[in-house]
Amino acid sequence: MPRYGRLAALMRKELIQFLRSRAMLALILYLYTGEVIMCTFAMSFDVRNLPTAVVDLARSAESRALVQDFANSGYFKITHTASTDAEVAALLDRGVVLAAVVIPPEFPRQLAQGAPTSVQLLLDGSNANAASVAQGYAQRIVQNFALSRAPPSFMAGPPAAELRPRVWYNSELDYRHFMVLSMMSLAGMMVGMITAAAGIVREKESGTVEQLLVTPVSPGEMIAAKMLPPLLFCLLALFPSLLVAAVFGVPLRGNVALFTLFSAVFLLSSMSIGILVAAVADTLQQALLISFLVLFPVLFLSGTIVPLESMPLGLQYLAEASPLRHYMEAVLGLFLKGVGIAVLWPRLAAMLAIGAVLLALSVWGFRRRLV
């Protein structure tokens, strides 16, 4: 006798409910598109347009040429000119400029004589990273300026050694490529976790979960049904975000089907975190706060915002437990490196393992608390 599949009925119900919460759908779409765009614009560690003050005490053609070189580099943006040290100090104190270039009065004379000379660079070192990068840029600008002015006699033959750098995967070193992918992964993490947790806790709060538990439905079936709609919708939402990625010029070098597979496994494992949260929490407020508590370290230990290499070793090991970390690696591999399953299978295995452990824990948790 043909039977109305129990799991099918559960899934149908979940889909109906999921599609009926319009606000949630809009939010997911926003996370996958608007959010990705915003963050990609905002989150950049590149040092560009550093507000800079110039104190040109030489007032010569040479000094003006050097200042011009600074301005043209794109790294520095000359926003102020000052004439005294006190003025410069005030500008730095107020944080109006982050760097100041001081060209001494004897600069043109020494330059003409071929005598050693120097340019002073004052840097606001608060942002250590930006400051040290800027320092490097300044050095390069001044070096080039000097070389272009150096009398030929100083050039004693070609340089002894030279580095020919080549960058793989992201040859223009565009931080945005990384950011787009990172934000896409983050969106999946947040949506997967919160929808799964909220979906279950809502049933707990309204009491319908009891009704379900007196039907022949098993906790495993219930959880499986809960995971389906967000999974499907998030996979669909990936495509607009791929469009965003394309607009930012991110190439998809790998296989789209493979990317979908990885995303599905990743979403499942992040939803398992949400389900575990729901197994512990009794109210929506608790679930939301716990998700928040969990989400934060998971995000942080994923390499999405901060590279993992610079972290202490202990944290690096801990990061292996974050599905986001594996997905991030996989996505970078698929998009920027164009590698395939032969290289990425350990990531897939890791995500599957994390998901399986968490799900087993949640099913156990549900049995213990409810039955």
Added chain:
Amino acid sequence: MRSLVGAIVWKELREIRRDPITMAVALVLPLLMLYLFGSALSLDVKDASLAVYDQDRSAASRALIERFPQSGYFKRTHDIRAEGEIAELLDRGRARLVLIIPPGFAHKLARGETAEVQALADGSYSTTAMVILGYAEAIVQSYALERMRERLAAQGMAAPLAPVRVESRVWFNAPLESVNYIVPGLFGVILMAFPPLLTALAVVREKEAGSVQQIFVSPIRPYEFIAGKMIPYAAIAFLEMLMILAAGLWWFHIPFLGSFPLLLAATVIYVFCTVGLGLLVSSVTRSQLVAMLLSLLVTLMPSFLFSGFLFPIYTMPVMLQLYTYLFPARYFIEISRGIVMKDVGLAVLWPQLLALLLYTVLVFVMTTRLFRKKVA
């Protein structure tokens, strides 16, 4: 006699005390965040994994390779024997930089020609890649200069000095430690991340449960209710600040240059501002899920992205730069960094403080306006 504000404050404090999850979010999460950001968020590259493909196998090539681990920036993790391994290592992310020394390196050096060295960097983390390449270039350059000097010395000429030097002086954070910059910024982010969320959830929960109706039917006035809700959460936020400040000073050894009282005074304004924002969110929402998402969108996200905490505002497009003025975290982070790192005072920071104060008053007034003692 206790005032009505006092009654609300007393009730809130008692409820919070009995709510372990709220307590955890209020007190544990900030420390966790401080720990993670303070110890792990460093863009300074140390010990980047380096794979070496030495095809020359000469004394000269070994001397150059030696300089990489010596610099402290690289850790030599792999030796490559065949061309095919290179792609493998980069694909799997095992090496950040591959250094290739072609055959004939020593020979070219000896003949006075330019000996080329290749470096392959993994550009997927572009920030790190850029920094790594910069270091590599500096190492090779200094090696080259030394060889040139040797060569010139052998020809009996004095080594030519670079004619123009950059004499750089770093202010405020001379050792260029990221942590000194991140921790004062985190003050602004943490106080914006958790207190408003907790406040919004607490108030919306009371709305959902219906107990707020009992508040409607009481002599309390809206501003008294709002103030009563604000004070306990602001107090918790202030406690959070003291905790992370202490952790920053004693754990991360942040040099604190400026005035404690000034920072604490600014904190008082700021915590009222952040908690007020949480209340504002709660007054326009009816469900906890929406309240949580909305408070993420108006408090945590902007304080993280658009406050200059990690991502410098000056590199953003102009529209986004203007957008950052909408969120108070920007002002507070400027104040906090100014006081902690630069030892500047009111004379410099008054515009930010004023902005923060106006913001707080505005938020309070709006929240009071929006809170009506009516069910619909």
Added chain:
Amino acid sequence: MAGQTGSAALTMNAPAADWVIEAEGLGRRYGEHTAVAGLDLKIRRGEVFGLLGSDGAGKTTTLQMLAAILDPSEGRATVLGYASVREAAQITARIGYMSQIFSLYGRLTVDENLDFFAALHRVPEAARAERKARLLAFAHLERHRDRLARFLSGGMQKKLALCCAMIHAPPLLILDEPTTGVDPVSWREFWNILYQALTEGTTIVVSTPYMDEAERCTRVALLHDGRLIACDVPGRLRAGLPGKMYELVAHPQRRALAALQRALPQAAPYVFGERLHLRLPEGGGDAGEWRAALAREHVQLETVRPIAPSLEDVFVALLPSAAAAPPVAAEVAAGAAGPAIEVQELSMRFGKFTAVDGVSFAVQRGEIFGFLGPNGSGKTTTIKMLCGLLVPSAGRATVAGVELGADPRALRSRIGYMSQRFSLYEDMSVGENLDFFAGVYQVPRAVLSARRAEALALAGLAGQEQRLVRALSGGLKQRLALACAVLHEPQVLFLDEPTAGVDPLSRRRFWELIGTLAERGVSVLVTTHYMDEAEHCHTLGLLYNGRLIALGSPRELRAGMRAGEMLELECDQPIQALALFRNEPGVQASLFGDCLHLLVDDAASARPHLLARLEKAGHRVRRIETVPFGIEDVFITFIQMEQARLDTRAARS
């Protein structure tokens, strides 16, 4: 400042001292929907005013407008002499209000909740301790002062919420369905607190779905679709009911009901326990016709007698939709007899606390078994064990032929369950809910459409499959939930307080459904706080402190009680008279509409003494007579006996 407003209030109140509430043309719309319209209401000082009506009739909206926490869209109201919109702050500062929902702070203790509300209402420090102690004593909550409010039972929470609303001794109390889900014991204590307030001159406005409660009001107003359709003293409303009420005993009852519904649809016949009630036109109507109809169906008519109409009869008669009751199917497939549930020494312990203690009983096929007992006595825990939601600590049970714990899946496919809370998905439509439950129970496709149609008819929702459940009234939701729970034709049905907060008409239809199911052979185990519903059950089990203290049919229980006699007394000022007997040993007094009910050991010996006391206090007694016990009296007496037994045992050890 405070003195100023106080004197202003006095002068304003002086001319219209009698009217605490005056509403004229009060109305409220939410978008397109009109919740309340054209409401005229005047409530005098010292009244207990009841607001009746089915779900969605506009009771809550009305009360919120009177409490000045909702602005009316039209009309105006004056409360305690203040305009409800312009001077809302004056009103909210003075009145006491208890909303329908849980209004306490779960993470505060009983004491702390009271302290908070006392501070919120600026109760002076000096008066606070005394008032708190008095309220706690009345509510019997002294022992629980340090318990968190969320760990109190439902009845205790309601009592505490009332104490909180009264901590500032408000001149006007507005209570929105305050006793939903409260057991009879707590309910009496709840009303004792109210009586105390009444003797102090407080005015009370209360909305309620309980007719017993309505009977205790000095005046009641009946709302329907946002309009006032009747407002008067309960006695006068009863007297004004057109026609006469009759009670018949007929066998077989179900066939009799079906025949009467066909022959006399206007008479709205309904089942009241072992009897049928119906309302016939003045003079009995054409008695021959319906008697003949019964005879045609081979129904044996045992007795017919006229009875006084209850407020519920008035309510049902006044509602325009009352005549449209769905007819009951007369044909019943008789199931084989035999026990469907057998419980032996079932126990459940949570840590040190014993929730259920050695309970044994059996339920036959087609039997309706009623579980009664105060909140927290173990009813829900027992049901959860029998459904397999909790694993018992000790004892055994067989449900629908399955040993507990043996085969949970088989068990679950043979039972139906409906919990206290609405167990439907509110964001899904009626049809989607039905399809979902059909799916999880794997109802065979061949019978699905027939069952679905039947379920829709059962719930009275045919043709409304597209409606979202959220938009249905409470009564409709309950019936739909029941329809969903029986979609797979379970052998045993568990209903945990299925009718809490549902209006009388809906409850009446709900019980007709249960009756139909039982006659089809479904065994029903139901818990309820409505004592009139207990009359519908074949067997009653009374749980107290986790132990089954009485078991039997309603008639057996009533007969087995030797606890004294009940006197009904009618006098001019029942509230003041009630206060007179408050601390009288050997007398338990309660207000019953405009009468007093006095429980005494022996009516003959107590009567002269009681009359003497009343006379001395200046009361004029119009009538005093012995009346039969209600199930509620039985219930309370059994509990008092059990409590006495426990107390003596505790004293001995």
